[in-house]
Amino acid sequence: MTVSDPQPSAPAEGLRARRRRQTRAELHAATVRLAREHGFAQVTVEMISKEVGVSPRTFFNYFPSKEAALFALFGTVPPALADRFAEGEGSGTDAVLRDLGDILADHLQEAAPEPQELEDSLRIAEGVPSVLATFLAQCEAVERDLAGLIARRTGTPPDGEAAELLAGVAMATVRSGIKRWHQSGAHADEGEGPAERVRESFDSLRTLLGPAAVQ
Amino acid sequence: MTVSDPQPSAPAEGLRARRRRQTRAELHAATVRLAREHGFAQVTVEMISKEVGVSPRTFFNYFPSKEAALFALFGTVPPALADRFAEGEGSGTDAVLRDLGDILADHLQEAAPEPQELEDSLRIAEGVPSVLATFLAQCEAVERDLAGLIARRTGTPPDGEAAELLAGVAMATVRSGIKRWHQSGAHADEGEGPAERVRESFDSLRTLLGPAAVQ
Numbered sequence: 067m068t069v070s071d072p073q074p075s076a077p078a079e080g081l082r083a084r085r086r087r088q089t090r091a092e093l094h095a096a097t098v099r100l101a102r103e104h105g106f107a108q109v110t111v112e113m114i115s116k117e118v119g120v121s122p123r124t125f126f127n128y129f130p131s132k133e134a135a136l137f138a139l140f141g142t143v144p145p146a147l148a149d150r151f152a153e154g155e156g157s158g159t160d161a162v163l164r165d166l167g168d169i170l171a172d173h174l175q176e177a178a179p180e181p182q183e184l185e186d187s188l189r190i191a192e193g194v195p196s197v198l199a200t201f202l203a204q205c206e207a208v209e210r211d212l213a214g215l216i217a218r219r220t221g222t223p224p225d226g227e228a229a230e231l232l233a234g235v236a237m238a239t240v241r242s243g244i245k246r247w248h249q250s251g252a253h254a255d256e257g258e259g260p261a262e263r264v265r266e267s268f269d270s271l272r273t274l275l276g277p278a279a280v281q
Numbered sequence: 282m283t284v285s286d287p288q289p290s291a292p293a294e295g296l297r298a299r300r301r302r303q304t305r306a307e308l309h310a311a312t313v314r315l316a317r318e319h320g321f322a323q324v325t326v327e328m329i330s331k332e333v334g335v336s337p338r339t340f341f342n343y344f345p346s347k348e349a350a351l352f353a354l355f356g357t358v359p360p361a362l363a364d365r366f367a368e369g370e371g372s373g374t375d376a377v378l379r380d381l382g383d384i385l386a387d388h389l390q391e392a393a394p395e396p397q398e399l400e401d402s403l404r405i406a407e408g409v410p411s412v413l414a415t416f417l418a419q420c421e422a423v424e425r426d427l428a429g430l431i432a433r434r435t436g437t438p439p440d441g442e443a444a445e446l447l448a449g450v451a452m453a454t455v456r457s458g459i460k461r462w463h464q465s466g467a468h469a470d471e472g473e474g475p476a477e478r479v480r481e482s483f484d485s486l487r488t489l490l491g492p493a494a495v496q
Contacts, residue, residue, distance in 0.1 A: 159490060195345070195418060196414070198421070199411075199415060202414060203417060227461065231485060231486050234457055235486075237453070238453050245445070246442065246445075267442070267446070275374060
């Protein structure tokens, strides 16, 4: 497999960004495919690079390790989604969690790899501690981004405790949603990604924290 | 340094458990000390084992890696604390979070290493991704334990969504408390461990989720 050319009709602007996203997706897909064929322990950065037709040096421009390439689940929250959240109405906990759930589900919908690839990555993470650790570290990086967004929305300091706690609560909810999607078999039955399940987890969280439950 | 003999007056029962805890603590302390002297990257399992006077094979009975030995922060929640929580009153979200905060702070107070050692481990984690990942994976293991305890307390299924979400919320709060303790310099000024700061984070969380804030 080689890096495909972008669409001929694509505007010059953003072409490089699109090509980068595509190479990233191909490296991720090749990592999952090779792990399926050979077992993750046998896969090397050289094998992945060769499969995609790039040099190992190029590989390291995209991912710090084969573990990171296996989980290409999250990138930075795209600016459009970040703005939508930061400019949303209300600075109460429930409004913030509701809108966080919204943009995170949308983010997953757009950024997540093929459901079957994600499913395979999660199965490997269950058996390989370094892969699980990489997944958790990626969640931690997203959590730091979210704390900044929450602070912007609520007008609190970027390193404030409230923003940090809510970001942690939101990522715990994302992880729970992905886990439950993984366990449900929805990917196999209907080819569905985790976004809808994450949305449901935020609904469950808000019910759990709602006035009726907090007593 | 060698493994010290237990107190002569100690009852025979529990002697092996105490000795194990002590060896574990010594391996942890030696890892932190060697990392200070040589830089964590240079430290090997052989060096740590030699320092404590045990074989590398014995090391691996206690920790799977030098990263894990650096963070000996959490073990399993002790049965006495687990029972106290599971038998506590109330199954509402606020009561559960209040009592979780209590037993987790007590657990940290008893199980946490010397404040200066923890402080050094956290500083290393900031610069070494594999150490941060190990810390997060240890938090994840505690989170799974907590979900079981919450289910027991609330009479819900052990793999239920509510128990999983609340366990995730609690561990996000613990991580935030430890981080803020690390940033505050309280360890240097007063030799204080993170337990009290974790207690404060749970108070902040409950205020944030309380009826006044959820609107």
